[in-house]
Amino acid sequence: MERRLAAVMVADMASYSRLMELDEDGIIARQKAHRRELIDPQVAACGGRVVKSTGDGMLAEFPSAQDAVRAAMAIQTAMLEREKGGDPDSRIAYRIGVNLGDIVFDDGDIFGDGVNIAARMEAIAKPGGVCVTDIVHQTVGDRIGGDFRNLGRQRVKNISRPIGVWQWTPDAPAETPPPEEALQQRVRYATSSDGVQIAWASVGKGVPVLKAPNWLNHIDYEWKSPCWGPMFAECARRFQFIRFDQRGNGLSDREVEEISLDAMQRDMEAVIEAAGLDRFALFGISQGGAYSIRYAVENPDRVTCMIIYGGYIRGRNRRPDPEQSQLYETLTNVIEQGWGSPNPVFRHFFTSNFMPDAPPEVGESFDELQRIATSPEMALRLWRMNAEVDATDLAPQVRVPTLILHCAGERVAPRDEALLAARLIPDATLVELPGSNHALLEGTPEFDQFFEEVSAFLAKHGG
Numbered sequence: 001m002e003r004r005l006a007a008v009m010v011a012d013m014a015s016y017s018r019l020m021e022l023d024e025d026g027i028i029a030r031q032k033a034h035r036r037e038l039i040d041p042q043v044a045a046c047g048g049r050v051v052k053s054t055g056d057g058m059l060a061e062f063p064s065a066q067d068a069v070r071a072a073m074a075i076q077t078a079m080l081e082r083e084k085g086g087d088p089d090s091r092i093a094y095r096i097g098v099n100l101g102d103i104v105f106d107d108g109d110i111f112g113d114g115v116n117i118a119a120r121m122e123a124i125a126k127p128g129g130v131c132v133t134d135i136v137h138q139t140v141g142d143r144i145g146g147d148f149r150n151l152g153r154q155r156v157k158n159i160s161r162p163i164g165v166w167q168w169t170p171d172a173p174a175e176t177p178p179p180e181e182a183l184q185q186r187v188r189y190a191t192s193s194d195g196v197q198i199a200w201a202s203v204g205k206g207v208p209v210l211k212a213p214n215w216l217n218h219i220d221y222e223w224k225s226p227c228w229g230p231m232f233a234e235c236a237r238r239f240q241f242i243r244f245d246q247r248g249n250g251l252s253d254r255e256v257e258e259i260s261l262d263a264m265q266r267d268m269e270a271v272i273e274a275a276g277l278d279r280f281a282l283f284g285i286s287q288g289g290a291y292s293i294r295y296a297v298e299n300p301d302r303v304t305c306m307i308i309y310g311g312y313i314r315g316r317n318r319r320p321d322p323e324q325s326q327l328y329e330t331l332t333n334v335i336e337q338g339w340g341s342p343n344p345v346f347r348h349f350f351t352s353n354f355m356p357d358a359p360p361e362v363g364e365s366f367d368e369l370q371r372i373a374t375s376p377e378m379a380l381r382l383w384r385m386n387a388e389v390d391a392t393d394l395a396p397q398v399r400v401p402t403l404i405l406h407c408a409g410e411r412v413a414p415r416d417e418a419l420l421a422a423r424l425i426p427d428a429t430l431v432e433l434p435g436s437n438h439a440l441l442e443g444t445p446e447f448d449q450f451f452e453e454v455s456a457f458l459a460k461h462g463g
Helices: 016-022 024-045 065-083 113-124 134-140 180-184 229-238 261-274 288-298 322-338 344-354 360-373 376-387 415-424 445-461
Strands: 002-013 049-053 057-062 094-106 109-111 130-133 149-154 163-168 188-191 197-203 208-211 240-244 280-285 303-309 402-407 429-433
Touching: 002 016, 002 024, 002 065, 002 113, 016 024, 024 049, 024 057, 024 065, 049 109, 057 065, 057 113, 065 094, 065 130, 065 134, 094 113, 094 134, 113 130, 113 149, 113 163, 130 134, 134 163, 180 197, 180 229, 188 261, 197 261, 208 261, 229 240, 229 445, 240 261, 261 288, 280 288, 288 303, 303 445, 322 344, 322 376, 344 360, 402 415, 402 445, 415 429, 429 445
Parallel strands: 094 130, 208 240, 208 280, 280 303, 303 402, 402 429
Antiparallel strands: 002 057, 002 094, 049 057, 094 109, 130 163, 149 163, 188 197, 197 240
């Protein structure tokens, strides 16, 4: 066996199983043509060697990081042209990951962490894009052109440490600089009762406000998202804002055995202890409203007040409206079939329910945040869990001041859910906001009104 420094490239076809089901013979023929006419010649032209092939991808090694990245970018650029005329639902798109590391060479094959990390970069990459580790990005610099987007630190399977990731795509939009408040953040870890590591962070000063988990988080990358970054920055300007990534996504442990409502409560307790919180306000978005209600009922001495935005206390499968169950089944199918698909129709259908009024670039950012936050399998487990949440019996037991804010045109959490929460929670205040988006977008009337109401509420009840 020989060990030496090398660059590793892993390529894999996105949505391979779905594409094969649509047109097995056609996909195999096109895959062979792409390999013969583009991929293998490009690898060789950049000094690389194909180590092994699979039905839907390949592993290659290169003498330098520049060679590997140059090959990857050339392949993805050419693939856009080669596949542009076909049906969008059956287009072949590759994900490519590149890493530079100490590699073990044995009998023509390569092994080691350097290879494993390259494979994890491939899994994170957007279809048609290239993801590289921070060490590759530093090594390559701007010597080969192309704008790489900083995806922040990512937790990847079987690697204990978070890894800095950068992404390039042929049609990459300009990166939005994170707000100044992002620089204050220091990610820490709390250990839940079953040993799962939960990533958390605190920014800002003043009244402590703990955000309960909601649909897919990434406490590092969220700062770069126009969906959440401006809102969280404004929170940090007005109070001490503590947030964490729920198990199964973001910088918390992703490969976990238990995904349950009880586990989410235990994770909240672990973060509260690690952050040294005594008395604090709870902030619940979406299903975070139900989590907050449960915690407030079980720990009345710790919670000063509660804020619920776009929240619900009944998951889709617990609501009496049959349309909600139908929508749940449809969106479940979208996650199963289209999570990470190169076909934008899948992503648009899901994202349009969360933010129907958002401009296209914001919708695309929201889609990318979800894809980066977790795997299709974990997204499905979390989605199914949230559909079963039900805090209707607990809501009448709440004994803390509660402010409920809800956009009138909400689709994720219908207006009826806000009305139900306001009726069940004793002395709750309901404020209806304009708009239809599930996330608060900067520059909208609902954004400004939300913070006016929250600031006044915390001034009165936060201490």
